[in-house]
Amino acid sequence: MENQLLLLKKIQDIDIQIGLIEQETRDTNTDVERLSAEVKKYEDELKAINGELAEIENTKLSLEDELAECAERVKKNDERLKNIKNDKEFKAVTKEINSAKKGKLTKEGEINKLNEKISEKLTAVKEKEDKLNNKKAELKAKESNIETNNENWEKVIKERKEEKTEITKDISPSILKKYETIREKRQGIAIVSAAGGTCHGCHMNIPPQAYIQLQKGSSDLIFCPHCHRILYWNSIATV
Numbered sequence: 001m002e003n004q005l006l007l008l009k010k011i012q013d014i015d016i017q018i019g020l021i022e023q024e025t026r027d028t029n030t031d032v033e034r035l036s037a038e039v040k041k042y043e044d045e046l047k048a049i050n051g052e053l054a055e056i057e058n059t060k061l062s063l064e065d066e067l068a069e070c071a072e073r074v075k076k077n078d079e080r081l082k083n084i085k086n087d088k089e090f091k092a093v094t095k096e097i098n099s100a101k102k103g104k105l106t107k108e109g110e111i112n113k114l115n116e117k118i119s120e121k122l123t124a125v126k127e128k129e130d131k132l133n134n135k136k137a138e139l140k141a142k143e144s145n146i147e148t149n150n151e152n153w154e155k156v157i158k159e160r161k162e163e164k165t166e167i168t169k170d171i172s173p174s175i176l177k178k179y180e181t182i183r184e185k186r187q188g189i190a191i192v193s194a195a196g197g198t199c200h201g202c203h204m205n206i207p208p209q210a211y212i213q214l215q216k217g218s219s220d221l222i223f224c225p226h227c228h229r230i231l232y233w234n235s236i237a238t239v
């Protein structure tokens with residue numbers, strides 16, 4: 001039985017290693033998914049701000065056209081002032097000039113406000129771009145990390161599984177089945193050491209008789225009565 005326990009312990013070590021690698025792979029994939037979602041979010045936000053910016057710039061272009069029209073009206077009527085024939089005409093032209101000048105001032109004011117808005121949007125775009133670029137760099141690093149590791153991980157898992165198959169040949173199928181069943185129920189740990197009268201899986205006391213049997217080297221498997229794991233006497237495995 002000691003030999004069987006030793007082999008089971010080796011199998012468990014292999015299973016733990018494989019489990020850790022698989023967990024690492026899952027965690028890394030989750031990270032990539034999270035980072036991809038964040039990149040997409042920043043891209044969408046950036047697109048929205050750029051859309052708003054384009055709209056403001058369009059409005060500004062229309063206002064600049066209108067401003068040019070006002071300026072043209074002022075210039076044209078200034079010319080007309082030089083050839084005024086009578087008082088009525090003078091009043092009409094002056095009125096037109098004043099109205100055009102007023103319009104020009106209003107447009108200039110509106111354009112200034114839009115310039116402020118554009119400046120704010122450009123700052124927001126810059127901030128968002130920085131965040132996006134950082135996130136993209138993080139994602140790229142994670143992806144290249146996966147690429148480097150995957151090959152290595154797959155190789156290690158393959159080797160360990162082959163090793164496990166070899167060891168399994170020397171373990172009784174019923175013991176192996178028990179091991180697999182307990183492993184599933186007990187978070188991957190089916191076989192634990194016992195020392196000082198205590199199970200190292202659940203830290204509860206083992207009944208004295210079972211403990212003595214364990215120390216003597218029982219011909220049957222001995223289970224912890226509390227967590228139901230397979231126990232082995234501490235001196236068997238040092239690792």
Ligand SMILES: [Zn+2]
Pocket residue numbers: 199200201202203204224225226227228229
């Ligand atoms: Zn226990």
